[in-house]
Amino acid sequence: xxxxxxxxxxxxxxxxxIDGAQIAGIPPDPDLxxxxxxxxxxxxxxxxxxxxFDDENVTIVLDGxxxxxxxxxxxxxxxxxxxxxxxxxxxxxxxxADTATYLLGPVLAFVLRRRGTLSLHAxxxxxxxxxxxxxxxxxxxxxxxxxxxxxxxxxIVTDDVLPIVWLNGEPCAVPGYxxxxxxxxxxxxxxxxxxxxxxxSEGWTKRYxxxxxxxxxxxxxxxxxVVLRDRIAGPPHIARLGxxxxxxxxxxxxxxxxxxxxxxxVEELDRVSALVERVPLFAAWPSDDLARVGELCDAIxxxxxxGALSSPR
Amino acid sequence: xxxxxxDGCTGRVIIAAVKxxxxxxxxxxxxxxxxxxxxxxxxxxxxxxxxxxxxxWQLLSEGEALERILERLADEYxxxxxxLESDVAALLLELEAKELVQAAD
Numbered sequence: 001x002x003x004x005x006x007x008x009x010x011x012x013x014x015x016x017x018i019d020g021a022q023i024a025g026i027p028p029d030p031d032l033x034x035x036x037x038x039x040x041x042x043x044x045x046x047x048x049x050x051x052x053f054d055d056e057n058v059t060i061v062l063d064g065x066x067x068x069x070x071x072x073x074x075x076x077x078x079x080x081x082x083x084x085x086x087x088x089x090x091x092x093x094x095x096x097a098d099t100a101t102y103l104l105g106p107v108l109a110f111v112l113r114r115r116g117t118l119s120l121h122a123x124x125x126x127x128x129x130x131x132x133x134x135x136x137x138x139x140x141x142x143x144x145x146x147x148x149x150x151x152x153x154x155x156i157v158t159d160d161v162l163p164i165v166w167l168n169g170e171p172c173a174v175p176g177y178x179x180x181x182x183x184x185x186x187x188x189x190x191x192x193x194x195x196x197x198x199x200x201s202e203g204w205t206k207r208y209x210x211x212x213x214x215x216x217x218x219x220x221x222x223x224x225x226v227v228l229r230d231r232i233a234g235p236p237h238i239a240r241l242g243x244x245x246x247x248x249x250x251x252x253x254x255x256x257x258x259x260x261x262x263x264x265x266v267e268e269l270d271r272v273s274a275l276v277e278r279v280p281l282f283a284a285w286p287s288d289d290l291a292r293v294g295e296l297c298d299a300i301x302x303x304x305x306x307g308a309l310s311s312p313r
Numbered sequence: 314x315x316x317x318x319x320d321g322c323t324g325r326v327i328i329a330a331v332k333x334x335x336x337x338x339x340x341x342x343x344x345x346x347x348x349x350x351x352x353x354x355x356x357x358x359x360x361x362x363x364x365x366x367x368x369x370w371q372l373l374s375e376g377e378a379l380e381r382i383l384e385r386l387a388d389e390y391x392x393x394x395x396x397l398e399s400d401v402a403a404l405l406l407e408l409e410a411k412e413l414v415q416a417a418d
Contacts, residue, residue, distance in 0.1 A: 243348035244361030251350075251359050262354040266341060269352050269359075273343045 004030070008108055008163045009117070009174040009219065019097040019201070020104055020179045020208070022215065032084055032111065036099055039087040043078040044068075053259055058106075060259060067114075069107060073203070075099060077107050083114035097201035104177055109161045109255040113264060118164045118271040119255040122225070123180070124157035124173045125149040131157050131173035131220040132304050135253040136228035141286050141293075144186045145228070145300075147209055148293045151190070156180060156211040157220060161255055164275065165219060171278055172219035178212035189290045224304045225281045227253055231288040236296040238284040238303055246281040247272050333372075333379045334405065334414035342370055351413055360411060365390065366404055373414070 005012045006024030013026065016036035046061050046068040053060040061068040065081025074091035075098065086107065090099045112119045122135035123146035136142040143159055150156050158176030165172055184194035187207050191197060197207040226238070227249045241249060250272045251257065260268060282303060286296050302308060336342070339355045349367035351360040362370055368389065372382045379401070386397055408414045 243346050244350050244363070244367075245348075247343075247345045247350045248359055248361050257357075260357065262339075265352060265354045265357060269341070269343050269350060273345050273350070276345055 006175075006217075007104065007177050008112055008119075008158070008161060009165060010108070010111070010115075016096055017100075018103060019100040021100070021177050022175075022212075022217075024217075031115075032086065034103065035085075035087045036096060036103075037089070039076060039078050039089045043080070043087050044076075046078055047076070067110070069102075069110075071102060073098075075102055077102065079107070079111060079114065083111045086111065094203060095201055098203040101200050101204055105160060105181075106256065110259060112161070112163050113256050113260065116267060118268065118275065120162040120164065120225070120250065121160065121253050121255050121257075122162040123159045124162050124222075126155040126157060126216065126220060127223065127301055127304055128306065129220070130223035132223050132300065133162050133173060133225040134228065134300075135162075135225060135249075137253070139183075140228045141231070142228060143180050143182055144190075144290070144293060145286070145296055147180050147182060147186065147190060148297050150180065150209060150211050152297065153214075155214040155216055157216055164222060164271075166274075167219060171222045171275055173222045174219045175216050178210065178215035180209040180211055181206045182209060186290070222279050225250070225275075225279055226284050226300055226303075227281065229283050229285045232285045233288055235292065236285060236287050236299055238282050238296075238299045241281045241283050243276075246276045249281060249283065250275060333377060333382060333417060334409070335376070335417045336370070336374060337413055337415040340413050342374070353411075353413060358411065360408075360413060362404075365400065369401060369404055376417075 003014045003017050004024060004026045005018055005021040006026060007021050010032050011026035011030040012032045012034055013030040014034040014036060046063040046066050047070060049061045049063040051059045052062045057072055059070045067079045069077040075094060076089050078087045088099050109119055120133060120135050122133040123142040124131045124133045125146050134142045134145050146156055146159060157173050159180045161176055163174040165174055181200060182197065183206060187197050188194040197209055200206050200208050254268060284296060340351055340353050343350050344367065347364040347367065349362040349370055351362065368386065369382060372385060383397055383401065387394060
């Protein structure tokens, strides 16, 4: 039995359900085949090579163009050299939902980069029919801000991983999957209790907000990019960035940037510079008071409103 | 790679007489409007240059001598020669410190 999904613009055929992914009709020859239950011995040999990246969370190995990801909990992924097949295996205590949580986050973000797609570490919301990206470092508040927009009725394009493609000469935000991943304290602050929303899976502390009701199926023009900076006392503040400062912010907030090889970095700079020329970029300083996230939404909405965008500086 | 010297009386950096460095192999430059981003792609290090810094990098890439670079900048920007030398010296020191330039052949 196979399961078919559309995630980040990739058509995916899997041998098991991918919890949270959007079911889709896909072509007979999908972009990506995912095997959720095991890694064949021929592919697992990649783990015999020395790591190219190693921290307390993940070890990454590279052999003959194939990448291996080995997470601290024992979950492993192998991505083939063409980034067209993923094999995964998990410890006995893990569930398919646990594996899907890795897959829909860093693993597919890496696959996008291997396939040459610029991808930002960002959520994206729909304002006035166009996408507005909200980028930030981990824990920087992008999902919280997106949840505040969702609570106002805005559609969510993606959470955490934002692929950007050019359609008819226009940069567009590609939908991810219809969930927002939220920390328990954010859930408690917004929805009254930290268990007000379901867990991503039993093995994770994050919970999710289902945003499938008005989830877009197609890429949307990218109207603006907002990079969240350090939280400040008092009301949120937003300012336009341009030139090299804007480009550096995008580079700093691109997905899986730590793992890019030199060729990928050069490609990324080309794409980032093209993006900066077309899409206005803002820095925003959220309030350290979570209750004021609505003011940040107001500021972002006003900044990207029709007629509000002008040349930087 | 120390390529500048200081005036013994004023401490001012004197750079006009020395040979300009060139971009280190493995560093690429990308114009963003009138500014620039440098990428040291082996080390994954990025560095932003303002319009004047971008212009200096362009002139270095053309192989211009430092004296000629200073002359051209003086023609293009309304700034005193002293301020220009100081700014260019500071930029070159920064580029050297980040190993984005190397001694010219």
